[in-house]
Amino acid sequence: MLYNLLYLSEHFSALNIFRYITFRSASALIFALLFTIITGPWFLHKLSLLKFGQPILSQYVPEHNSKAGTPTMGGILIIAGTLLSTLLWANLTNAYLWITLFVFTGFGAVGFIDDYTKIRHKENKGLSPRAKMGGLLLVALLAVCMLLCLTGYSTILSVPFFKQVMPDLGIWYGVFAIVVLLASSNAVNLTDGLDGLAILPVVMCCMVYAVFIYVAGHLNFANYLQVPFVPGVGEVSVFCCALMGSGLGFLWYNCFPAQVFMGDVGALSLGGVLGFLAVLCKQEFLLILTGGIFVMETLSVILQVSYFKMTHGKRIFRMTPLHHHFQKGSSPLPESKIIVRFWIISVLLAIMSLSVLKIR
Numbered sequence: 001m002l003y004n005l006l007y008l009s010e011h012f013s014a015l016n017i018f019r020y021i022t023f024r025s026a027s028a029l030i031f032a033l034l035f036t037i038i039t040g041p042w043f044l045h046k047l048s049l050l051k052f053g054q055p056i057l058s059q060y061v062p063e064h065n066s067k068a069g070t071p072t073m074g075g076i077l078i079i080a081g082t083l084l085s086t087l088l089w090a091n092l093t094n095a096y097l098w099i100t101l102f103v104f105t106g107f108g109a110v111g112f113i114d115d116y117t118k119i120r121h122k123e124n125k126g127l128s129p130r131a132k133m134g135g136l137l138l139v140a141l142l143a144v145c146m147l148l149c150l151t152g153y154s155t156i157l158s159v160p161f162f163k164q165v166m167p168d169l170g171i172w173y174g175v176f177a178i179v180v181l182l183a184s185s186n187a188v189n190l191t192d193g194l195d196g197l198a199i200l201p202v203v204m205c206c207m208v209y210a211v212f213i214y215v216a217g218h219l220n221f222a223n224y225l226q227v228p229f230v231p232g233v234g235e236v237s238v239f240c241c242a243l244m245g246s247g248l249g250f251l252w253y254n255c256f257p258a259q260v261f262m263g264d265v266g267a268l269s270l271g272g273v274l275g276f277l278a279v280l281c282k283q284e285f286l287l288i289l290t291g292g293i294f295v296m297e298t299l300s301v302i303l304q305v306s307y308f309k310m311t312h313g314k315r316i317f318r319m320t321p322l323h324h325h326f327q328k329g330s331s332p333l334p335e336s337k338i339i340v341r342f343w344i345i346s347v348l349l350a351i352m353s354l355s356v357l358k359i360r
Helices: 002-008 013-019 021-049 062-067 075-089 095-121 129-150 172-191 199-216 219-225 233-254 263-280 286-290 292-310 335-355
Strands: none
Touching (some): 013 021, 021 075, 021 199, 021 233, 075 095, 075 233, 075 263, 095 263, 129 172, 172 263, 199 219, 199 263, 199 286, 199 335, 233 263, 263 286, 286 292, 286 335, 292 335
């Protein structure tokens, strides 16, 4: 909404600053951060009054028994802060921005229903896997259709490190994009098992994609750095920064020992929109590097289940997802140490991802 002030710039030259995506992105980050931190105590109090406590499967992770009853569905706070900041600082005539918001809230809605069902039944039983995947698939399908049909988005696939290799997938690009969204959402959901473990890697991914989206939407930068030029997509970097601010504000209360959990409403919305951001700037494969923590966690589950079935009961890891493996055994690591080490890895992966801009 504040973007509309630029139309007054003919009379007030100082308002020209609102024309710049970089200024509005930084403002969106700061606003979302302050909003989340300031409203956090009130929001946590409301969750407690509503008795939206986290159910714990003590038979699998007895170390987490003390966390039973901790307020969950904190992802609502992330979504609220991000939406409010984006609507305040972004250009609301941008089609890419609205499709991004649709993915963000759509995946979050599926997660909200799943969380609410778990709390209501008091048995940690949410939506069935088929119902949950069906809801996510519907949102992803609608988003990709809007992206390809309404905006005329290119179906060319970009490959990191090989900038001249850009195959055109045609209609199959839509299928590929849907797979990216679904895989990303479930990967973040699997990672969200320790206090603050998932949110910082999400923030680092948002930082990387804020840069790539800004570059992809800037003709001169895109040509110089040899990345696909996507006219108008740069405005979505305002959303990326707003999400970074909300994520950091949420971490204020989610860090060990957590006062609130994000729940599926947070994990699914964050994961889904990360996949969509990767699609928007034509850096889908880069998500494997940027979100390496999520990839490791997901692969650990896939390998464990596959090996368990092939060997009729043998295991590779003590427990999956991977972060639980380090909590088991004769010399278990403290939860705080596991979290910080995963955070360090996510920061290193983000730095490596940004280097792709200059590696030919």
